[in-house]
Amino acid sequence: MAADMALVEWAKESLAPLGTISFRRMMGAGVLYCDGTVFAVVDAEAIYFKSDAESAPIWDSAGCPPFTFEGKDGETVATKFRRAPDDVYDDADAMRQWAALGVEAGLRAPAKKPKASRRAR
Template identity: 55%
Template sequence: MSVDEGLYAWVEEALEPMGPVTMRRMMGAAVLYLDGVIFAVLDESEIWFKSDGETDAVWDGEGCGRFTFRAKDGRTETMNYRSAPSDVYDDAEAMRRWASLGREAGTRAASTRKKR
């Protein structure tokens, strides 16, 4: 797996008004940060936005599936990331709207970890 550099450039361009986007490569994908907060993952040419219990209904309403993968023991696992709606790939306003939800979920997740 590799990260689509053109897609990353598009994310940076579309989200520039919201703050700096940075990328950290991990296991063939890349974690994206907006102003230092995890908000999405790039996996090949797909964007997966961070989600949580507060935003799940919004993602479900748009038909955005949950990130799933097969664990080493064969079980199917899920993570709190949702597939991006198709309009984020060519509409900067849509990208900002959905990235904002991802950043909100990322902020809440970081806050929860600090409390532990």
């Protein structure tokens, strides 16, 4: 499944006021970054914004399900990314409102430790 590039371009255009929006293909979909912070996943059908314990009640009350995929063992795995409400696809203000929740969750997430280089081992 590939990322919907028209949706990626719409997100970049709509979210420009939030910061520098960049995109990277990853695992058959794509990831959106705002000033280097991961805040969304885009697949062929939808955009999913990052959530966390603080923002989960907002996503739940809006009826936004998590992004899921089938794991290696055949079980469904739910992620911390939530499907965006339908209004983000044609309303730039709604896109910014919901994306801001994803950016905030991304900023609250603990920083990943850099991988040790082979030379350092």
